[in-house]
Amino acid sequence: MLGWELPPHNSGGLGVACYHLSKALALEGASIDFVVPYSAPHDNINYMKIHSATKLSPLDRYGMGAYESAFAIDSSPGSQAPDVKDIRGVQRHYKKYVERLCDEKTFDAIHAHDWLTMEAGVRAKELTGVPLIVHVHATEFDRAGGNQGNPLVHEIEYQGLIAADRIIAVSNITKNIIIDKYGIPADKIEVMHNAIDTESFNDGYEYDNRTYRYLEGLKDEGYTIISAVTRFTIQKGLEYLVRSVAKASQRYDRIALLLAGDGEQRNELIELASELGISDRVFFTGFVRGKQWRDAYNVSDIFVMSSVSEPFGLTALEAAHHNNALIITKQSGVAEVLDSIFTYNFWDVNRLADQIVGIATSDALRQSLTSNVLNEYAKLSWNDVAAKCMTMYKSTNNIQGKVLA
Amino acid sequence: MSKRGITLYLHVHQPLRVRDYSVFDTAIDHNYFNEPDPLSDRNNQKVFNKVAEKSYRPMNALLEKLLADHEDFKLSLSITGTFLEQAEKWAPDVIESFQRLVATGRVEIVAETYYHSLAFFYSRTEFERQVEAHKTIIRRLFNVETSVFRNTELAYNDSLAQWADEYGFKGILAEGWDPILDWRSPNFVYRPQGTKNISLLLKNYKLSDDLAFRFSNKAWTEWPLTADKYTEWANSSLEDAPLINLFMDYETFGEHQWQDTGIFDFFEDFVGRWISNPDNTFYTVSDAIEVNQPVGELSMPSTVTWADAERDLTAWLGNSMQKEAMGHLYALEADVLRTEDTQLIDDWRKLQTSDHAYYMCTKWFSDGDVHAYFSPYESPYDAFLYYMNVIRDMRWRLHETHRTGSLNG
Numbered sequence: 001m002l003g004w005e006l007p008p009h010n011s012g013g014l015g016v017a018c019y020h021l022s023k024a025l026a027l028e029g030a031s032i033d034f035v036v037p038y039s040a041p042h043d044n045i046n047y048m049k050i051h052s053a054t055k056l057s058p059l060d061r062y063g064m065g066a067y068e069s070a071f072a073i074d075s076s077p078g079s080q081a082p083d084v085k086d087i088r089g090v091q092r093h094y095k096k097y098v099e100r101l102c103d104e105k106t107f108d109a110i111h112a113h114d115w116l117t118m119e120a121g122v123r124a125k126e127l128t129g130v131p132l133i134v135h136v137h138a139t140e141f142d143r144a145g146g147n148q149g150n151p152l153v154h155e156i157e158y159q160g161l162i163a164a165d166r167i168i169a170v171s172n173i174t175k176n177i178i179i180d181k182y183g184i185p186a187d188k189i190e191v192m193h194n195a196i197d198t199e200s201f202n203d204g205y206e207y208d209n210r211t212y213r214y215l216e217g218l219k220d221e222g223y224t225i226i227s228a229v230t231r232f233t234i235q236k237g238l239e240y241l242v243r244s245v246a247k248a249s250q251r252y253d254r255i256a257l258l259l260a261g262d263g264e265q266r267n268e269l270i271e272l273a274s275e276l277g278i279s280d281r282v283f284f285t286g287f288v289r290g291k292q293w294r295d296a297y298n299v300s301d302i303f304v305m306s307s308v309s310e311p312f313g314l315t316a317l318e319a320a321h322h323n324n325a326l327i328i329t330k331q332s333g334v335a336e337v338l339d340s341i342f343t344y345n346f347w348d349v350n351r352l353a354d355q356i357v358g359i360a361t362s363d364a365l366r367q368s369l370t371s372n373v374l375n376e377y378a379k380l381s382w383n384d385v386a387a388k389c390m391t392m393y394k395s396t397n398n399i400q401g402k403v404l405a
Numbered sequence: 406m407s408k409r410g411i412t413l414y415l416h417v418h419q420p421l422r423v424r425d426y427s428v429f430d431t432a433i434d435h436n437y438f439n440e441p442d443p444l445s446d447r448n449n450q451k452v453f454n455k456v457a458e459k460s461y462r463p464m465n466a467l468l469e470k471l472l473a474d475h476e477d478f479k480l481s482l483s484i485t486g487t488f489l490e491q492a493e494k495w496a497p498d499v500i501e502s503f504q505r506l507v508a509t510g511r512v513e514i515v516a517e518t519y520y521h522s523l524a525f526f527y528s529r530t531e532f533e534r535q536v537e538a539h540k541t542i543i544r545r546l547f548n549v550e551t552s553v554f555r556n557t558e559l560a561y562n563d564s565l566a567q568w569a570d571e572y573g574f575k576g577i578l579a580e581g582w583d584p585i586l587d588w589r590s591p592n593f594v595y596r597p598q599g600t601k602n603i604s605l606l607l608k609n610y611k612l613s614d615d616l617a618f619r620f621s622n623k624a625w626t627e628w629p630l631t632a633d634k635y636t637e638w639a640n641s642s643l644e645d646a647p648l649i650n651l652f653m654d655y656e657t658f659g660e661h662q663w664q665d666t667g668i669f670d671f672f673e674d675f676v677g678r679w680i681s682n683p684d685n686t687f688y689t690v691s692d693a694i695e696v697n698q699p700v701g702e703l704s705m706p707s708t709v710t711w712a713d714a715e716r717d718l719t720a721w722l723g724n725s726m727q728k729e730a731m732g733h734l735y736a737l738e739a740d741v742l743r744t745e746d747t748q749l750i751d752d753w754r755k756l757q758t759s760d761h762a763y764y765m766c767t768k769w770f771s772d773g774d775v776h777a778y779f780s781p782y783e784s785p786y787d788a789f790l791y792y793m794n795v796i797r798d799m800r801w802r803l804h805e806t807h808r809t810g811s812l813n814g
Contacts, residue, residue: 210433211429212428212429213431213432213433213801214428214431214432214797214798214801214812217432217801217804217805217812218812218813221811221812221813223813253813254813266786267784267786270726270786270789270790271724271725271726271767271786274724274725274726274728274729274789275725277725277729279726279729279730279733279789279793280729280733280793280796280797280813281813283428284428284790285427285428285429286427286428292429
């Protein structure tokens with residue numbers, strides 16, 4: 001399996017999805033070699049073999065932006081690959097490593113995740129003749145917030161999708177983008193929605209009301225906390241969310257917005273909140289992980305996924321698991337697997353404001369949304385996704401086997 | 406006819422910078438100003454010690470020497486309360502050296518707000534409390550009374566002058582800005598419009614900024630500036646006028662212009678050169694007012710400051726973040742004062758220091774003149790976030806401890 005990150009060295013949902021999918025595949029009997037572009041211990045993973053394609057630290061890899069197609073790297077001092085100047089350099093090293101691996105071992109399927117590893121996947125197929133499965137978690141079209149994005153990345157994706165024997169899309173939205181924007185025939189693509197592994201949340205964590213004490217204080221005064229836990233990029237549509245919260249607070253002022261995360265749009269959002277006069281009800285946490293991340297979901301009442309283009313959107317399921325009512329854009333894949341949610345078009349600031357005020361002013365509405373959605377996401381299982389993958393491997397190869405995934 | 410005089414006035418100030426105060430500190434940790442990281446630019450003690458070493462100690466030593474060498478040498482200082490508090494804590498010798506200067510009788514202390522705030526534009530009563538607090542600390546440390554007023558950042562308008570007149574000040578300082586002065590010269594004393602007894606001293610910004618901003622600029626056509634050349638400029642600026650008001654930050658000497666630029670030697674040379682002419686002298690601000698009667702009325706209906714090409718308040722209150730932050734802070738006034746909680750009141754006042762708003766300024770992004778601004782923060786947005794988290798913590802303290810105010814402001 002060709003991936004770009006695994007927890008705890010992940011900067012977002014791609015690593016989480018790869019982790020759970022691989023784990024479920026291993027349970028199905030797959031033997032997996034997983035290649036990452038950095039060197040770091042993965043003590044939590046014993047169900048597959050992890051290969052480090054370079055000696056770069058995961059921090060260097062964060063600088064490479066698993067989610068942005070900006071090419072600059074902030075390389076930390078002592079970096080082990082002095083010739084690696086940008087993400088393309090890392091990808092070259094990654095591809096070379098995969099070439100060597102193909103010499104040493106044999107595989108029954110190559111499973112490559114996103115544009116980052118597609119070139120290596122195509123190369124592995126050339127060298128071995130083994131079927132290539134390309135798993136699309138996000139396209140350049142999504143990352144660019146619905147715009148064309150970087151033409152080089154688009155081209156790499158196109159070549160990968162053409163070369164692939166089968167394509168997995170994480171939602172119908174993504175499948176349609178692959179058809180419409182890349183001209184790939186529909187019958188080559190299978191939709192497999194991501195799941196959520198709620199087991200991983202049973203790690204002894206208990207919410208103690210301490211981390212966001214001021215927000216808890218607001219809740220005691222009857223406030224409703226709205227949150228987004230995300231990267232602050234144009235893809236995520238946060239500008240619309242902030243505008244909508246300003247609108248909503250004109251009608252009902254007991255609401256506050258928690259923006260957990262960081263990214264290139266941060267300063268813009270700070271400025272926008274102050275222009276709208278709502279700075280004192282918008283909370284910027286910076287990048288959160290661990291307890292602060294869990295606590296962000298817990299302090300929140302309404303989780304908004306405001307993405308302009310979101311292939312899936314695992315955070316919505318995480319938020320639902322922490323008893324949030326969900327409001328999700330129609331442009332987010334996760335909305336396809338949930339019913340007890342509000343949806344809106346990402347640009348529709350008024351509709352979102354209505355939905356926020358509606359939930360904030362009705363306990364009955366909030367409670368029915370949060371309790372009903374629990375049954376919906378509980379049906380999603382990584383084991384089902386893994387079973388579908390195994391079927392796909394077999395159908396492309398007719399052998400049950402080892403996966404270079 | 407009286408002598409031609411230079412009124413040298415230096416402004417001494419250090420703010421208490423807000424530490425990296427996050428959402429996770431709000432409602433939990435009420436320490437805003439003590440950054441634990443000794444290397445951080447938000448560590449006030451570190452900054453104070455650095456500036457003391459580069460500026461306060463060497464400049465006070467030079468001033469003492471000049472006062473001893475030349476009996477006509479005089480100057481005026483405004484020293485903020487937030488500076489004095491930090492000096493008392495971290496550099497008592499600096500306080501003592503200022504005390505020695507004042508004890509000569511030829512160094513006058515100018516009145517201002519204790520907290521270097523823009524309170525005049527938000528709350529007249531709070532403003533007056535801070536003027537009184539400043540008078541009190543000056544009395545305690547220097548045993549003198551102040552009689553001439555300068556507002557923070559030299560922010561001045563007619564209503565400030567009218568206030569100062571009624572409050573009993575005999576003089577007030579402002580920027581001598583060309584668009585206001587028109588054909589008039591800053592080298593005379595004026596009477597602010599609508600006042601009875603108070604005199605207005607105007608900064609000669611060309612000659613002041615030659616030292617404060619341009620002295621070490623090698624791209625400047627006049628670089629290097631010599632005492633000869635500067636004396637010549639001063640002479641030609643005066644013509645028949647009686648005085649030149651050189652107003653600038655004290656930290657010009659040693660901090661804004663480092664010692665290796667030659668600023669100290671230049672200054673010593675210039676003072677000697679100026680006084681060597683028997684027609685010349687130095688004035689304190691009170692001398693300048695006593696010796697020179699106002700030549701006419703001057704009106705500044707809109708606020709004029711000594712900052713930037715605009716000479717207005719936009720560096721502090723120009724963008725929405727600055728307006729919001731200050732608006733929220735001053736909105737707490739009644740609730741904060743009602744608590745009689747001295748720690749809370751003190752924190753609230755330290756947050757009024759204008760530097761906090763200045764750090765949120767974004768206008769230099771459009772000028773491309775980033776380096777003209779001093780900020781200890783990574784960006785104005787960081788400054789704003791930390792500050793808003795502190796505002797919310799103030800609300801929390803009011804609400805939880807004093808059962809007053811509300812968390813939503």
